[in-house]
Amino acid sequence: xxxxAERWELEPxxxxxxxxxxxxxxxxxxxxxxxxSVLGAVQRLARDLQLPxxxxxxxxxxxxxxxxxxxxxxxxxxxxxxxxxxxACGIKSRRPDLNVFVVTGDGDCCAIGxxxxxxxxxxxxxxxxxxxxxxxxxxxxxxxxxxxxxxQHSNTHPQGxxxxxxxxxxxxxxxxxxxxxxxxxxxxxxHLYATIRAAYEHKGASFVxxxxxxxxxxSNIFAKAQEDPSRILMMTHPGGINLDxxxxxxxxxxxxxxxSDLSAARALADREDVFTIGLFYRSAASFRYDHQTAQGxxxxxxxxxAALRKALDRFLVS
Amino acid sequence: xxxxxxxxxTTPERxxxxxxxxxxxxxxxxxxxxxxxxxxxxxxxxxxxxxxVWTVEIIPAEIEPPARSRAGASGSRIRIGSRPVTNAGDFxxxxxxxxxxxLYSRIDSGALRPGTLVFLDSTWAENPIxxxxxxxxxAVADFRRRGYAVTEIPIERQCxxxxxxxxxxxxxxxxxxxxxxxxxxxxxxxxxVEKRFAKKGGAAVEKNRALLEDGxxxxxxxxxxxxxxxxxxxxxxxxxxxGNQAIGLGIMASGMELCAMYPITxxxxxxxxxxxxxPQVGGFVHQAEDEIAAIGFAIGASYAGRTAVTIxxxxxxxxxxxFIGFAVMAEVPLVIVVVQRGGPSTGLPTKIEQGDxxxxxxxxxxxxxKIILAPATIEECFHFMVTARKLAEEFRTPVIVLSDANLATxxxxxxxxxxxxxxxxxxxxxxxxxxxxxxxxxxxxTGLSTRPIPGRRHGQFVLTxxxxxxxSHVAYESGINQxxxxxxxxxxxxxxxxxxAPRLHGAGEGDLLVVGWGSTLGAIEEAVDRLRARAAKxxxxxxxxxxxxxxGLKRIFSRFRQVMTVExxxxxxxxxxxxxxxxRRYSQLAQLLRAHTLVDIDCWSRVPGSPLPPGLxxxxxxxxxxxxxxxxxxxxxxx
Ligand SMILES: Cc1ncc(C[n+]2csc(CCOP(=O)(O)OP(=O)(O)O)c2C)c(N)n1
Ligand SMILES: [Mg+2]
Numbered sequence: 012x013x014x015x016a017e018r019w020e021l022e023p024x025x026x027x028x029x030x031x032x033x034x035x036x037x038x039x040x041x042x043x044x045x046x047x048s049v050l051g052a053v054q055r056l057a058r059d060l061q062l063p064x065x066x067x068x069x070x071x072x073x074x075x076x077x078x079x080x081x082x083x084x085x086x087x088x089x090x091x092x093x094x095x096x097x098x099a100c101g102i103k104s105r106r107p108d109l110n111v112f113v114v115t116g117d118g119d120c121c122a123i124g125x126x127x128x129x130x131x132x133x134x135x136x137x138x139x140x141x142x143x144x145x146x147x148x149x150x151x152x153x154x155x156x157x158x159x160x161x162x163q164h165s166n167t168h169p170q171g172x173x174x175x176x177x178x179x180x181x182x183x184x185x186x187x188x189x190x191x192x193x194x195x196x197x198x199x200x201x202h203l204y205a206t207i208r209a210a211y212e213h214k215g216a217s218f219v220x221x222x223x224x225x226x227x228x229x230s231n232i233f234a235k236a237q238e239d240p241s242r243i244l245m246m247t248h249p250g251g252i253n254l255d256x257x258x259x260x261x262x263x264x265x266x267x268x269x270x271s272d273l274s275a276a277r278a279l280a281d282r283e284d285v286f287t288i289g290l291f292y293r294s295a296a297s298f299r300y301d302h303q304t305a306q307g308x309x310x311x312x313x314x315x316x317a318a319l320r321k322a323l324d325r326f327l328v329s
Numbered sequence: 330x331x332x333x334x335x336x337x338x339t340t341p342e343r344x345x346x347x348x349x350x351x352x353x354x355x356x357x358x359x360x361x362x363x364x365x366x367x368x369x370x371x372x373x374x375x376x377x378x379x380x381x382v383w384t385v386e387i388i389p390a391e392i393e394p395p396a397r398s399r400a401g402a403s404g405s406r407i408r409i410g411s412r413p414v415t416n417a418g419d420f421x422x423x424x425x426x427x428x429x430x431x432l433y434s435r436i437d438s439g440a441l442r443p444g445t446l447v448f449l450d451s452t453w454a455e456n457p458i459x460x461x462x463x464x465x466x467x468a469v470a471d472f473r474r475r476g477y478a479v480t481e482i483p484i485e486r487q488c489x490x491x492x493x494x495x496x497x498x499x500x501x502x503x504x505x506x507x508x509x510x511x512x513x514x515x516x517x518x519x520x521x522v523e524k525r526f527a528k529k530g531g532a533a534v535e536k537n538r539a540l541l542e543d544g545x546x547x548x549x550x551x552x553x554x555x556x557x558x559x560x561x562x563x564x565x566x567x568x569x570x571x572g573n574q575a576i577g578l579g580i581m582a583s584g585m586e587l588c589a590m591y592p593i594t595x596x597x598x599x600x601x602x603x604x605x606x607x608p609q610v611g612g613f614v615h616q617a618e619d620e621i622a623a624i625g626f627a628i629g630a631s632y633a634g635r636t637a638v639t640i641x642x643x644x645x646x647x648x649x650x651x652f653i654g655f656a657v658m659a660e661v662p663l664v665i666v667v668v669q670r671g672g673p674s675t676g677l678p679t680k681i682e683q684g685d686x687x688x689x690x691x692x693x694x695x696x697x698x699k700i701i702l703a704p705a706t707i708e709e710c711f712h713f714m715v716t717a718r719k720l721a722e723e724f725r726t727p728v729i730v731l732s733d734a735n736l737a738t739x740x741x742x743x744x745x746x747x748x749x750x751x752x753x754x755x756x757x758x759x760x761x762x763x764x765x766x767x768x769x770x771x772x773x774x775t776g777l778s779t780r781p782i783p784g785r786r787h788g789q790f791v792l793t794x795x796x797x798x799x800x801s802h803v804a805y806e807s808g809i810n811q812x813x814x815x816x817x818x819x820x821x822x823x824x825x826x827x828x829x830a831p832r833l834h835g836a837g838e839g840d841l842l843v844v845g846w847g848s849t850l851g852a853i854e855e856a857v858d859r860l861r862a863r864a865a866k867x868x869x870x871x872x873x874x875x876x877x878x879x880x881g882l883k884r885i886f887s888r889f890r891q892v893m894t895v896e897x898x899x900x901x902x903x904x905x906x907x908x909x910x911x912x913r914r915y916s917q918l919a920q921l922l923r924a925h926t927l928v929d930i931d932c933w934s935r936v937p938g939s940p941l942p943p944g945l946x947x948x949x950x951x952x953x954x955x956x957x958x959x960x961x962x963x964x965x966x967x968x
Binding site: 035036063064065066068070080081083084085086087088089090091094096097098099100101102103104105106108109126127129130303304305306307308309310312314315316318319320321322323324326327328329 | 379570581609615617621627633748750802
């Protein structure tokens with residue numbers, strides 16, 4: 012038998028995919044929700060890179076943001092709350108030929124799914140992980156999330172959240188074997204697009220946290236940053252995420268940051284006075300678990316049967 | 330110091346071996362002294378000799394228990410017979426104990442009877458510590474008072490002559506002695522030892538052979554006991570293994586390529602085995618961060634076309650329930666092996682129970698029909714894995730395989746499986762998907778449908794745990810959910826329709842029918858056989874499919890005056906005023922069968938943390954039969 016990969020190469024794609032080829036069901040998010048921009052960016056990216064829709068899988072958990080797969084015309088997996096990452100890793104484990112995007116929310120990733128988040132970063136399988144962080148539980152109607160700022164009112168903390176929020180970037184940068192960490196905002200399409208594209212093109216687990224507006228529950232949080240660009244700090248570097256100079260003008264507040272410098276990345280991530288966007292860290296040298304999980308994929312039936320007989324022979328008593 | 334046993338005894342006369350058709354041997358030591366290896370080797374030698382064999386491990390409760398402690402008893406029970414042996418039996422005929430404390434542990438477990446031959450290491454009588462010498466001699470006196478036939482043997486003392494690490498040699502010396510005791514061919518024994526130590530090099534083989542031969546010689550020169558269990562050498566290639574190894578090999582034979590797991594006793598050893606053997610057939614074991622991640626990972630791989638397996642025990646099953654429900658809802662083929670242990674909670678982590686049947690059936694929220702199989706023998710542990718993958722794919726559903734700690738650690742010989750290409754999974758279908766076909770194009774009669782697998786052009790759809798229609802679109806209209814539930818449930822009825830009615834052990838009618846499932850098969854049938862030999866009208870039936878249940882049960886039950894289950898899970902006895910037939914809680918299979926057949930099925934179940942011996946079952950059945958005889962009619966108030 013040919014390996015699967017070989018068989019697919021035999022069939023050249025007959026047609027060019029247009030944007031419509033990636034657009035699934037009509038998105039049901041609220042008007043003004045940042046999720047729309049992320050969806051658009053991913054669809055454009057898929058078109059620009061001509062990702063075969065049948066070989067692209069969008070995996071999510073549960074939440075408003077996790078509705079994402081329904082709105083793509085790729086294969087989709089709308090799973091359980093908090094559990095998108097194990098599923099995505101499982102898909103990738105024996106199907107290295109599939110492009111896998113993971114869409115998760117701040118509750119999905121940073122509360123119920125925390126264990127999987129940490130370990131998926133450590134496994135460093137080739138996934139593009141998009142954390143749509145609106146600082147709130149949207150779907151279940153405005154409960155505090157791990158990233159909700161202190162003082163923010165919610166239905167579970169009507170007096171305002173008291174706990175210091177968890178910083179997803181700092182956490183991710185603290186995980187050994189991390190290979191790609193970036194941050195962006197949903198309301199600047201060029202930066203959003205460039206970030207997701209860099210993440211997709213990186214081989215390994217790419218973690219992108221996207222500040223995502225929720226017009227209903229957290230409109231106050233990102234409004235300041237939207238109105239006052241000086242509250243945003245854009246990291247720049249030849250090896251980072253770069254905008255065309257016209258577009259870059261939207262972010263006058265910049266800092267040069269070398270994405271191979273992990274300590275500098277951690278220091279920048281810890282800053283609480285600004286929304287820092289761009290590429291924090293990238294390493295091509297991190298261990299890839301998917302290289303290990305895919306071992307033995309090409310084994311033929313004859314090889315398997317021979318090995319099986321041998322394995323059974325070890326238990327022979329006569 | 331007292332004279333050692335060796336000096337005290339004179340060389341006995343050679344006596345011809347006593348012929349027995351079955352015997353039970355136990356070897357117990359401190360953990361780390363290798364009594365388990367000794368037992369396994371002895372079992373393997375007997376199997377090669379053509380005896381029926383059942384080996385179970387005696388497992389200490391702790392990883393590194395203190396030496397010479399009851400909690401630290403570790404070892405094996407080996408039951409050998411002239412015919413196939415299906416269970417660990419009742420009382421030990423012969424026990425080899427490396428110290429008196431571990432023997433106490435076996436006495437506490439009820440493993441011995443008056444008259445059991447005990448071979449006890451007498452080297453303790455020479456111990457420099459007075460307290461130990463006293464403990465030893467007090468115990469020997471106590472054992473004799475209790476009626477055990479104690480023979481003191483200088484195990485460690487003899488080993489010292491051969492090796493300067495006698496603690497690590499005792500097991501091979503005892504193996505030699507055992508083989509002499511059981512009249513086995515020394516060449517057979519030597520070659521088994523060579524096989525076992527070949528990897529460790531010539532010196533190890535030499536040392537162990539020397540120990541073995543010394544034990545052999547010592548037995549011939551110093552003891553009069555000799556047994557012969559007639560054997561008929563197997564005419565077909567025979568393998569011997571434990572249930573977890575059988576599950577591992579069955580997974581390999583099924584063509585599954587991925588096992589995702591999180592360590593938990595007593596399931597872990599299956600993954601240990603796979604971790605070393607799986608790569609040879611191109612498979613991979615993923616050790617996940619927890620049980621939820623393990624099943625999620627397996628579901629991901631299955632969804633992408635490689636049906637996968639996850640292996641766990643009760644607490645892990647509890648964590649996996651949400652994902653099992655998802656796999657039912659989204660119709661993802663998946664195999665879940667549950668090697669049951671004692672529950673609830675951490676329960677009895679190393680001990681057997683059949684307590685997860687209802688959790689497997691019902692633990693997921695909502696209605697989640699799934700297939701549940703229970704192998705009853707080690708051979709079935711192997712073959713059921715092949716069946717499980719095929720059922721999972723054919724019926725597009727999770728399949729739970731319920732094994733237990735008794736099967737997991739028991740060893741039994743069976744014919745070497747003739748592996749077949751037809752057992753392996755077919756390659757992932759990557760042809761174009763017919764755009765006209767919905768991703769859940771349920772056949773209205775059977776509920777069956779074919780799934781698009783990522784990579785198939787025009788097959789794109791979104792798998793979802795939300796209620797959905799055949800296009801996998803979220804159900805916003807009433808009626809869709811009803812129909813989808815019907816379709817998923819229908820598959821089980823269709824499978825039930827394709828199964829045969831279970832076969833009875835014994836006559837097709839009578840006073841009492843015993844129903845069991847899982848690893849109790851051998852013990853129940855042995856109990857039934859003993860009673861039938863005394864003309865009791867009792868039969869038994871053992872279920873392999875628990876969801877859907879095998880067909881024809883109601884008709885079969887109607888031919889018996891009373892039907893009862895025998896299980897290793899909890900049920901209340903009837904003890905008024907509180908425990909009446911109405912308030913009493915039934916064992917798990919009994920609950921299921923009562924609901925399924927509307928027959929007033931009784932139960933007898935126990936949770937001792939060990940397999941039910943056939944003698945105990947026999948006793949209980951015999952009491953029931955007496956009640957039935959006396960009362961002349963079926964009556965619930967049997968106890
Ligand atoms: C096991 C489980 N617990 C709780 C829920 C309820 N639930 C659904 S989404 C959600 C939180 C969603 O918040 P987030 O992940 O931030 O996504 P958002 O809706 O904000 O995009 C919760 C608690 C659930 N579906 N499953
Ligand atoms: Mg959120």
